[in-house]
Amino acid sequence: MSGRYEIRLGGSGGQGLILAGVILGEAAAIHDGKNAVQTQSYGPEARGGMSKSDVIVSNEEIDYPKAYRMDLLLALTQASFSGYVKDVKPGGLVVYDTSLVRDVCEGNYRLVGIPIVETATRAIGKSMVANVVSLGAIVELTGIVSKEAVEKSLMGRAPRGTEEINRRALHAGYDLVKNAEQKTTAGNR
Amino acid sequence: MTEQRETRRIRFIQGNEACAEGALYAGCRFFAGYPITPSSEIAEVLGEKLPRLGGRFIQMEDEIAAMAAVIGASLAGVKSLTATSGPGFSLKQENIGYACITEVPCVIVNVQRGGPSTGLPTGPAQADILQTRWGTHGDHPIIVVTPSTVAEMFTETVRAFNLSEKFRTPVVVLADEIVGHMREKLVVPATGEIEILGRAKPACDPSEYRPYDVSRGDVPPMANFGEGYRFHVTGLSHDATGFPTSDAATVHADQVRMTRKIYGRLEEIEKSEETETGDAEILLVAIGSTARSARSAVRLARERGLRAGLFRPITLWPFPDARVRDLAKKALAVVVPEMNLGQLALEVERVAHCDVPITGVHSAGGEAISPAQILAAVEKAVVR
Structure with a gap:
């Protein structure tokens, strides 16, 4: 990776996407030694309302701190899918939750639909780790940060006593993508 | 600790x-x-x-x-x-x-x-x-x-x-x-890497202390309360003793002195950053997060062969009149992006004396100004 890589994590307030962006940015900036900027935008509500977290990763200096031509969009609500998908750059990647995003439009980007919230709820037992499952999926898909980096960053931010559940959630995210990719390969045969 | x-x-x-x-x-x-x-x-x-x-x-x-x-x-x-x-x-x-x-x-x-x-x-x-x-x-x-x-x-x-x-x-x-x-x-930074300044304390005996004594410079030495230097503090105009006065000459001189203590030592206060201003025909002036968008816009403009440059005041006030005037004189146009309806532009207009057309790029709805918006204004300024 040489230039600018833009990630937008879009959803609603309370889903933990701002924290996911912080963990991702910290993994890139501190543990992988790249440059990263994380910004966020949210409404005045404590929960609900649009919420987004942008992470820019680059080997060069980062001027404009917001995503405007995204390499990767994660959508955890229909509104964020519909609102932001037009700003995904040609050939970019759109990851969405299959239970929360039903109206999916095709475009000049790769669509990856995975059951993020369902995995958090059923496999891990806590819907609130959907943000960490998302992180695992993003890292497995893109390699934008190393797994060592994201795990260090996650462990540094996880409240005491939640390390194990967060680690499991991250790995569940890795596996979601691996399984989805295997299915795609099998389907193509 | x-x-x-x-x-x-x-x-x-x-x-x-x-x-x-x-x-x-x-x-x-x-x-x-x-x-x-x-x-x-x-x-x-x-x-x-x-x-x-x-x-x-x-x-x-x-x-x-x-x-x-x-x-x-x-x-x-x-x-x-x-x-x-x-x-x-x-x-x-x-x-x-x-x-x-x-x-x-x-x-x-x-x-x-x-x-x-x-x-x-x-x-x-x-x-x-x-x-x-x-x-x-x-x-x-x-x-x-x-x-x-x-x-x-x-x-x-x-x-x-x-x-x-x-x-x-x-x-x-x-x-x-x-x-x-x-x-x-x-x-x-590690301890000591950036110099830390404290205030100048009085050297005189507490009984002789006058809190606004400017006989040795425009910034009077300042005693701490509780150290034996007794003094009076008031929002009323005051003389060297700190007590109120309405003597016109004293008050006027003090107003002039207070302004001079800042505006008379600009070289110790001013700070700015310039990107590609050396041969800039289109001068951008921006601060804060908008300056980051403007710097992106300068790079995009340069890729298109447009001589754009950015002046970013880091000390905003006192406004860097002299440098903005110099850069504006050399420019064919000035573009001022800011997240309001035009405030920084007023200062640029004041110092550039209408020698050069000034356009604003505005956003007042709570969103950042993008590099593309600024680039569009730069391209328009060139056509004009």
């Missing part, structure tokens, strides 16, 4: 957190404030750290009282800070004027959000540019610095404290929601 360290540390933190760390590094040991988005993280960090460093943190009943408490703490000899956003900054104006006329060093952080009034609590703006200069009434000088990165939220807060101590004046750190909430890498 001490906050400062022998070695540098690298952290990935918010601009607001960096501001709080910068304040501690500068020796700030008192914070009074009232929480308000998007500045609250500054209070949050200091609320946790100040008591552990032997400092004091007070959440006051409102912003007016917070500003008053900061002035009181500083009079007692403690470097003091308050942080707020537009609605709170409006409330603080009365006491900022009090700090100006009593020449009490203190630092006020304003992380700008959309206004007026409650406006857009979580949306960025740069619409307090003129308020920082003229928000409190009367002729008064003030220093305002405008960080554009997380690292600068640290270093400019340190510089704000140094300037306030050196010149006995309130200094405003004018940030915006994007810079305040953005996270980036910060290399926290």
